[in-house]
Amino acid sequence: MTSDSGESPFWSVVAPMFVHFAVLSLMAIGGGVVMVAPDMQRYVVDSHHWITAEQFSAAFALAQAAPGPNFLYITLVGWEVAGWAGAAAATLAALGPPAVLSITMVHASTSRAPGRLARAIGKGLVPISVGLVFSTGWILLRGSGSWDWRGATLALIAAAIIFRTKINPVWVIAAGAAVGVAGFV
Amino acid sequence: MPPKISPLALFLAFSELALSGFGGVLPFAYRTLVERRRWLTSEDFAKLLAFSQVMPGPTVCNLSVMFGYRSAGIGGSAAALGGMIGLPIAIVLTLGIAWHEFGGLPPVRRALTGMSAVVAGLILATAMKMSRAVPRHAIPISLSVVAFVGVGLMRFPLLAVVVFVAPVGILLAWREHW
Numbered sequence: 001m002t003s004d005s006g007e008s009p010f011w012s013v014v015a016p017m018f019v020h021f022a023v024l025s026l027m028a029i030g031g032g033v034v035m036v037a038p039d040m041q042r043y044v045v046d047s048h049h050w051i052t053a054e055q056f057s058a059a060f061a062l063a064q065a066a067p068g069p070n071f072l073y074i075t076l077v078g079w080e081v082a083g084w085a086g087a088a089a090a091t092l093a094a095l096g097p098p099a100v101l102s103i104t105m106v107h108a109s110t111s112r113a114p115g116r117l118a119r120a121i122g123k124g125l126v127p128i129s130v131g132l133v134f135s136t137g138w139i140l141l142r143g144s145g146s147w148d149w150r151g152a153t154l155a156l157i158a159a160a161i162i163f164r165t166k167i168n169p170v171w172v173i174a175a176g177a178a179v180g181v182a183g184f185v
Numbered sequence: 186m187p188p189k190i191s192p193l194a195l196f197l198a199f200s201e202l203a204l205s206g207f208g209g210v211l212p213f214a215y216r217t218l219v220e221r222r223r224w225l226t227s228e229d230f231a232k233l234l235a236f237s238q239v240m241p242g243p244t245v246c247n248l249s250v251m252f253g254y255r256s257a258g259i260g261g262s263a264a265a266l267g268g269m270i271g272l273p274i275a276i277v278l279t280l281g282i283a284w285h286e287f288g289g290l291p292p293v294r295r296a297l298t299g300m301s302a303v304v305a306g307l308i309l310a311t312a313m314k315m316s317r318a319v320p321r322h323a324i325p326i327s328l329s330v331v332a333f334v335g336v337g338l339m340r341f342p343l344l345a346v347v348v349f350v351a352p353v354g355i356l357l358a359w360r361e362h363w
Contacts, residue, residue, distance in 0.1 A: 026241045027347050033243050034308060038336045039343035046340065054301075058288070061300040062280045064307065068203045068273020069210050071243035075274055076281045087278065095266070098242020102250040103262060105236060117359070122239070124354030127325035128346070130315045131332025137309035138337040144301035145294075151302040158306030163313050170207040173303050180299020181292050 013050065013082050014089045017043075021074065021093035026101075029125060033071040033094060035132035038139045040077065045143075050081045053143030060140055065173050071095075146185040154185055190224065190256040192264035198222055199249055199268030210245045210269075218252070225252075245269060322363040328354045 020043050024036040037060065044050045051059075059080055063073035071094050078090025141147065141155050158172050179185060202217040203210055211234075218225045225233065237247040246269060253265030287293045319325045331350055335341045357363070 024343065027343060029241045036343060042340050057301040058284065058297045061297060061304040062284060063277050064304045065300060066273060066277045066280055067207045069243050069245045069269060072273055072277045076277055079278060079281055094243065095246055098240055098247055099250045099266065102240050102247045103254050105240060106251050106254050120359035121355050124358035125351060127319045127328035128332045128350060128354055130312055130319055131329035132336055133308060133312035133315055134333045135337030137305050137312055140301065140305035140308060144305055145298040146302050154299065154302040155306035155309065158303040159310040162307050162310035168207060169307050172307065173300055176299040176303025177296040180295040183295060185299050185302055
């Protein structure tokens with residue numbers, strides 16, 4: 001939260017954050033909402049200084065450690081920024097516009113095969129999504145509070161384990177917490 | 186088409202699969218909807234998933250909304266989405282509050298630092314897995330690099346990338362340059 005004295009102002013914080021997150025949510029095609037994290041961080045950390053990069057990375061890590069959909073980091077970021085109103089606004093912004101589109105889609109969708117344009121859109125956007133998800137990993141590492149060779153080594157080891165094995169990521173996250181408590185990062 | 190399912194049954198099923206979903210809900214969605222409840226065949230599930238992925242927003246939530254809507258209308262989609270996010274939100278906020286209370290303690294702070302580094306690695310691994318879908322060709326690789334440099338390193342707004350880079354990618358894909 002930006003201050004301990006109370007809720008953040010609605011019109012100067014909650015409303016603009018809602019609009020920005022809703023736009024981002026509509027741009028999250030192909031890579032899920034993980035790929036909009038860099039822009040979300042740019043907005044709440046760099047542009048507005050509502051929270052720190054370390055808070056952002058921690059909120060992301062906590063949400064990943066909990067069960068449920070991984071978009072919930074947005075709820076936690078909203079809560080960090082502006083308390084309960086922020087959490088509600090961020091969650092609604094992430095879910096509302098896509099939910100409306102999804103319901104529209106059920107009405108529109110038949111078993112039509114995707115046309116040439118739809119295929120071109122998919123084919124053209126996939127490489128961009130991949131670059132954006134790499135960006136998310138990068139900014140999380142930069143903000144992780146251990147931006148040095150030890151933090152980078154830990155991240156790369158974790159990446160290699162997840163990439164090479166089918167282990168449930170929650171165990172790797174727990175191991176990361178243990179490594180942190182032991183004082184290695 | 187899925188059978189008619191009551192909103193309560195939807196809420197319970199989606200709560201169950203969301204709470205099982207440590208580190209990713211999708212495998213549990215498949216297990217619950219296809220294998221345990223038998224509400225969908227695996228072909229139906231694949232089709233529903235494909236639609237959920239081309240829609241913007243969180244994939245598993247889109248899937249909940251679409252499945253709930255097809256099963257029981259607006260009430261069904263609210264029930265399925267509520268099950269998917271209700272308890273997980275309570276858990277995440279509890280963790281957030283606990284972190285605010287105890288985050289100043291050195292061991293908690295160090296644990297979070299370790300977790301944050303690992304989660305960054307986890308996302309990098311996801312990106313590596315996704316990059317298998319990118320053909321080894323100069324144009325798609327350049328698109329990935331431009332997106333990473335622009336958003337990750339230069340910190341340009343995502344909107345700029347979407348407005349300037351995405352149309353180029355789609356146009357080149359349309360003309361089948363790779």
